[in-house]
Structures are given as structure tokens and as C-alpha cells.
Amino acid sequence: MDSQHKQWLNMPYNQLRQQYPYADQFFQTMGLSILEGSHCVEDYVSKLAPQVLEDIGIERSQLGHAFISFLENMNQLQQEDKQIIESVTILGGTDKEGRKENLHLTLRPGDIVAIVGPTGSGKSRLLADIEWMAQGDTPTGRQVLINGKAPEPEKRFAVESKLVAQLSQNMNFVMDLSVAEFISLHAESRLNRRDDIIEKVLEQANKLAGEPFTADTPLTSLSGGQSRALMIADTALLSRSPIVLIDEIENAGVDRQEALQVLVGQDKIVLMATHDPILALMAQRRLIIEKGSVKQVIETTDEEQKTLQELLHWDQKLMAYRNHLRKGKKLLAFHD
Numbered sequence: 039m040d041s042q043h044k045q046w047l048n049m050p051y052n053q054l055r056q057q058y059p060y061a062d063q064f065f066q067t068m069g070l071s072i073l074e075g076s077h078c079v080e081d082y083v084s085k086l087a088p089q090v091l092e093d094i095g096i097e098r099s100q101l102g103h104a105f106i107s108f109l110e111n112m113n114q115l116q117q118e119d120k121q122i123i124e125s126v127t128i129l130g131g132t133d134k135e136g137r138k139e140n141l142h143l144t145l146r147p148g149d150i151v152a153i154v155g156p157t158g159s160g161k162s163r164l165l166a167d168i169e170w171m172a173q174g175d176t177p178t179g180r181q182v183l184i185n186g187k188a189p190e191p192e193k194r195f196a197v198e199s200k201l202v203a204q205l206s207q208n209m210n211f212v213m214d215l216s217v218a219e220f221i222s223l224h225a226e227s228r229l230n231r232r233d234d235i236i237e238k239v240l241e242q243a244n245k246l247a248g249e250p251f252t253a254d255t256p257l258t259s260l261s262g263g264q265s266r267a268l269m270i271a272d273t274a275l276l277s278r279s280p281i282v283l284i285d286e287i288e289n290a291g292v293d294r295q296e297a298l299q300v301l302v303g304q305d306k307i308v309l310m311a312t313h314d315p316i317l318a319l320m321a322q323r324r325l326i327i328e329k330g331s332v333k334q335v336i337e338t339t340d341e342e343q344k345t346l347q348e349l350l351h352w353d354q355k356l357m358a359y360r361n362h363l364r365k366g367k368k369l370l371a372f373h374d
């Protein structure tokens with residue numbers, strides 16, 4: 039035990055708590071009463087009744103060590119939270135025929151980028167290069183930099199503090215949990231203690247989903263659109279990953295505009311492969327992929343923004359017809 043650890047066990051608890059406000063969580067999780075005033079943890083542990091220790095299944099000598107590991111882990115998580123991503127840079131590699139890809143693209147939080155191109159052109163490969171933080175070691179030879187530098191190997195392969203979250207098309211839940219239980223499990227694993235977090239995620243998911251669902255709906259009975267809505271809300275509000283990759287959000291059952299807004303509102307960098315002109319125009323930029331390489335980067339112009347407004351208008355009309363169809367109504371000419 040080093041001197042820092044001894045200090046944690048011996049300093050008055052009210053002082054310790056001031057420095058490490060999450061210390062209380064250790065006692066709560068263990069089902070123990072929380073220390074008050076100037077008692078120190080060592081004292082507290084030495085005075086715990088044998089019956090209490092037996093109930094929680096831990097030896098007296100181990101409890102102090104468990105407390106130290108808890109504080110260590112929490113401190114590390116807090117450190118990770120402070121790592122701010124200012125930029126992601128993608129440096130070109132080669133196309134499928136080995137020709138050089140002329141690309142040097144830097145993205146910053148709040149950026150939305152669409153990736154477009156024919157089937158098989160390499161859209162998913164580009165997303166995979168970013169997810170993998172390629173360092174010239176994927177079929178494309180691309181390199182991805184974080185804040186202008188190659189990420190350290192621990193970062194690339196870290197599972198806990200992933201920089202990149204993937205939202206995939208197929209989200210079939212097999213867990214026997216309700217929506218509320220799922221959110222609360224995830225919130226717990228992210229050390230998010232906000233009382234209203236279940237409510238917030240659910241409210242956001244319902245804004246995205248066409249058909250509303252409640253906290254006690256079992257995950258397995260959510261429709262495809264509802265599952266995707268839940269995953270998008272969960273990624274936006276609970277995942278700490280600053281980069282979100284989307285491999286095509288289908289039209290079915292999700293409000294795409296709101297989905298992008300909620301992700302970008304959390305200051306994430308969003309990259310999405312898509313064939314959908316509405317989604318593509320919601321991005322500030324789109325990358326045109328051909329034969330495995332980015333051939334062009336197009337900025338969305340004001341002119342194109344007007345096209346977007348028009349497309350959104352048609353989309354609403356189409357949606358209204360879909361609703362009529364579902365309700366068994368006649369599909370007559372539409373009057374604005």
C-alpha cells in the first residue's frame with residue numbers, strides 16, 4: 039500500500055469526500071451505511087460488526103483494499119472523461135487499384151459528414167478505418183489521427199473508453215429486460231447517477247420513434263424503428279464516445295433529422311454512410327467514394343439547402359400518405 043492509499047484510509051472522511059465526491063458510492067454499492075463527519079475509513083472498517091461483514095461477504099482485511107481499488111478506478115474514469123477530442127484527421131491511402139488517394143480531412147465536434155457512393159465502393163470500409171483508427175494497417179492504407187497525432191495503442195484497442203460508437207442498421211435486442219432496466223444498466227456502467235436519466239433517454243427516444251413506447255416495454259417487443267430510436271437516444275445521452283458512425287439510418291420509423299440533431303447537439307462528430315439525399319444534405323460535407331477512395335469532398339451549398347427544404351416537404355407528404363395507408367384511408371390528391 040503506498041502513502042497515497044494510506045492517506046485515503048486515514049484522512050477524515052468529510053475531507054476525503056470533498057476531494058472525491060464519489061467515495062459515498064462505494065458504501066452505497068456495498069449496502070453499508072455512509073460515513074459521517076471526521077471518522078476515517080480505517081476506523082470505520084475496524085469497527086464494523088462481524089455480522090455486517092458476513093452479510094456482504096467480505097473479510098475485514100479486504101474491505102480497505104476494495105475501497106482503494108474503487109477510488110483508483112473512479113479517478114481513472116474521471117481522467118478519461120477529461121480527454122477532449124478536438125479533431126479527427128483522415129489521411130488518404132490507396133484505392134482498390136493501388137492508386138494514391140488524395141485526402142487530408144479534419145473533422146471537429148459538431149461536424150456531420152455523409153459518405154456517398156455506389157454499392158461496393160468502400161463506404162463501410164471508410165467507417166471501419168475510423169472505428170479501427172487505422173494506422174496504415176487496413177486494406178486502404180489510410181491513417182487516422184486524433185488531435186493531430188496517431189492515437190496510442192491502448193486508446194485504439196480500449197473497450198471501456200471507446201472513442202467511436204457504431205450505430206448499426208440491425209438492432210435486435212435479445213435481452214430479457216424492460217426499456218427502463220436497460221437504460222439504467224447502461225447508466226450505471228457509465229457512472230451516470232442522474233435521477234432523471236431513464237426519463238430523459240426515453241423521452242428523446244420517443245421523439246425519434248414513430249410509434250411511442252414506455253419504460254416498462256420489454257426490449258424484445260420493440261419494433262425495428264423503436265430499437266433504433268432507443269439506441270440513438272442512448273448513444274447521444276449516455277455514451278461518452280465523441281465520434282459516432284452510422285451505417286445508413288433507414289427511413290422506417292425514425293425521425294432522421296431529429297436523430298442527427300440530438301447527436302450533434304451533444305458535440306459529437308457524426309459520419310454516416312447513406313444513399314438518402316435528405317440525410318446527405320443534412321451534413322455540411324459529403325465524401326464521394328469511388329473504387330475504394332474518396333474522390334471528392336463536396337460542401338453543401340445554400341442552393342442545396344433549398345433542395346433539402348423541398349425534399350423534406352415531399353418527405354412529409356409521403357409520410358402522411360403512409361399514415362393514411364396504415365389507417366385504411368383512401369389515397370387522394372394531397373392539398374397543402
Ligand SMILES: Nc1ncnc2c1ncn2[C@@H]1O[C@H](COP(=O)(O)OP(=O)(O)OP(=O)(O)O)[C@@H](O)[C@H]1O
Nearest residue numbers: 132133134156157158159160161162163177178330
Ligand atoms: N481502398 C481500398 N482498397 C482495397 N479494398 C478496399 C478499399 N476500399 C474498399 N475495399 C473493399 O471493397 C469491398 C467493398 O467495400 P464496402 O463494403 O466498404 O462498400 P460499400 O460502399 O459500403 O458497399 P454497400 O453500399 O453495398 O454497403 C470491401 O471488401 C472492402 O474491404
